[in-house]
Amino acid sequence: MENQSQFCLEVADISVKIRSSDPTLQFETQGVLKNFLATEDQPDGQASATWSDLGQMNLGKQIFDSGALWQLHRRNGSYLYAFTSSVFGSVPYKVASFDSSFTSGEVYLHHPYFESKQALYPLEYPLDELWMVNLLGQGRGAEIHGCGVVDAQGKGHLFVGQSGAGKSTMARLWEPQKGIQILSDDRIVLRQTDQKLWMYGTPWHGEAGFSSRARAPLTRIYFLRHAKENKLLPQRPAQAVGQLFTCSFPPFYNPEALDFTLGFFEEVVQAVPCVELRFLQDARVIDLISGLSHEE
Numbered sequence: 001m002e003n004q005s006q007f008c009l010e011v012a013d014i015s016v017k018i019r020s021s022d023p024t025l026q027f028e029t030q031g032v033l034k035n036f037l038a039t040e041d042q043p044d045g046q047a048s049a050t051w052s053d054l055g056q057m058n059l060g061k062q063i064f065d066s067g068a069l070w071q072l073h074r075r076n077g078s079y080l081y082a083f084t085s086s087v088f089g090s091v092p093y094k095v096a097s098f099d100s101s102f103t104s105g106e107v108y109l110h111h112p113y114f115e116s117k118q119a120l121y122p123l124e125y126p127l128d129e130l131w132m133v134n135l136l137g138q139g140r141g142a143e144i145h146g147c148g149v150v151d152a153q154g155k156g157h158l159f160v161g162q163s164g165a166g167k168s169t170m171a172r173l174w175e176p177q178k179g180i181q182i183l184s185d186d187r188i189v190l191r192q193t194d195q196k197l198w199m200y201g202t203p204w205h206g207e208a209g210f211s212s213r214a215r216a217p218l219t220r221i222y223f224l225r226h227a228k229e230n231k232l233l234p235q236r237p238a239q240a241v242g243q244l245f246t247c248s249f250p251p252f253y254n255p256e257a258l259d260f261t262l263g264f265f266e267e268v269v270q271a272v273p274c275v276e277l278r279f280l281q282d283a284r285v286i287d288l289i290s291g292l293s294h295e296e
Contacts, residue, residue, distance in 0.1 A: 009123065010038035011132050012189035012200035012215070014140060016045040018107065018122055025051060025109070028119040032203045032211040044135055047096070047105035049122040054110040055091045064253045069126065072253060081130060088113045096127055102134040129187075129204055133249050137257030141191035142264055145247040147171050147206075148188040148199045148216070152179030156199045156216035157289065158188060159277070160247050161224035166279065168208035170224065173283050175210075182210040187249075190218065190268060197271055220273050220292070227278030230285045232292070240274035241265045 006019035007027055015038055020027070027049075029037060059082055060075025073080040077100055082092040093113045098105035107122045114120065123131065133143055147159040147167035159170045171185035186206030188199050201212035223235065223243050235243070241262065250261040279285040 008038045008040045008043055009033070009036055009128060010040065010213075011036055011202050012136075012141065012191055013193070014132060014135050015040040015043040016047070016123075016128075016131055016135070017043040018047045018049055020049045020122075022050055024117050025049060026117065026119045028121055030121070032205065033121070035211070035213050036203050045098075045103050045105070045131060047098075047107055047131075049107040049109065051111040051114075052095075052108035053112065054093075054095055054108060057092075057095060057108070059095070070130070079134075081127065083127070094122070094124075094127070096131075098131070098134070101138065102131060105131075125204065129202075129249070132189075134251050134254075134257070136189065136191075137251045137254060137260060139260055141189055142244075142261050143202070143249040144188045144190060144244065145186065145249070146188045147185045147210075148183035148201060149174045150181040150183065150214070150216040151290070152177075154216060155219040156183075158190075158199055158218060158221045159224050160221060160243065162247060165224040166226060166281070167224065168206045169281050170279075170285075171206075171208045171210050173281075173286060176283075177286060181212060181214060181216075183212045183214060183216065185210040190264075192264075192267070197268060218268075218272050220275070221268075222275055222277035222289075225276060225278045227280065229278065230280055230288050231278040232288065233276040233278070235269075235274040235276055237266070237269045237274075240269040244268065 008017040059073040059080050062073050064072040070081050070083050079098045081096045083094040084092050093110050095108045147170050149157045168185045171182050174180050183201030185208040187202045187204040191198050197218040198215045199218045200215040205211040244265045251257045
């Protein structure tokens with residue numbers, strides 16, 4: 001654990017920097033987040049953090065409710081995320097305000113809820129992910145509910161599915177194999193750069209705890225289904241687009257971002273083979289997948 005007054009987080013070659021000029025507000029980063037820290041003079045987004053009393057803050061009009069920790073508001077052209085918890089009370093413990101491009105923002109922490117000089121991670125999940133998702137939705141890419149595996153030949157395999165589909169199970173099955181790397185067992189970012197589709201690891205891992213900052217060229221997409229036998233079924237492009245969208249994290253409240261995401265997925269399924277993978281929870285499924293790679 002390292003205390004600091006600024007840091008830069010980089011995921012999928014997208015960087016955001018947050019800083020504070022208040023000496024009583026110290027930041028800390030822990031766990032896998034340390035692997036995603038960067039030094040970037042020109043980040044894609046910047047924000048300042050400060051103590052505040054949020055009891056009287058005008059949040060504007062609510063436009064989205066996650067049903068969990070956060071709600072999204074609009075006020076004078078800005079987006080405001082309000083984070084509440086029953087642990088604290090009805091007043092938000094944090095509000096993050098961004099301009100319409102999400103390149104500039106402020107993070108306000110409700111001082112009465114925190115101890116003096118308490119070291120904090122002001123982008124605490126899900127704010128860090130929400131910021132990245134909004135930047136991705138502006139023509140940069142998309143985040144997928146998936147497990148990303150890089151085989152010994154450097155090919156990227158993306159296993160897509162909602163919670164319970166078997167992403168963490170798939171990661172554990174691949175883990176003992178020689179020469180492989182697991183980018184994440186829960187969330188993967190897809191981007192197209194240099195005329196090539198890439199999949200990136202993220203810090204937001206699943207129950208198996210796999211997380212890597214690395215990337216790999218996307219070779220094939222598998223939509224996971226539990227079954228009594230291992231079997232691969234081809235997917236029509238329209239089916240694949242629908243399943244990718246269902247398992248993605250676009251800003252649903254932003255029509256332009258939704259249009260981009262759908263168009264991006266249409267390009268992805270035209271460029272990369274997509275199959276449904278029905279599988280048993282044993283290592284024989286890896287032989288099936290490896291056989292595909294050897295045929296190519």
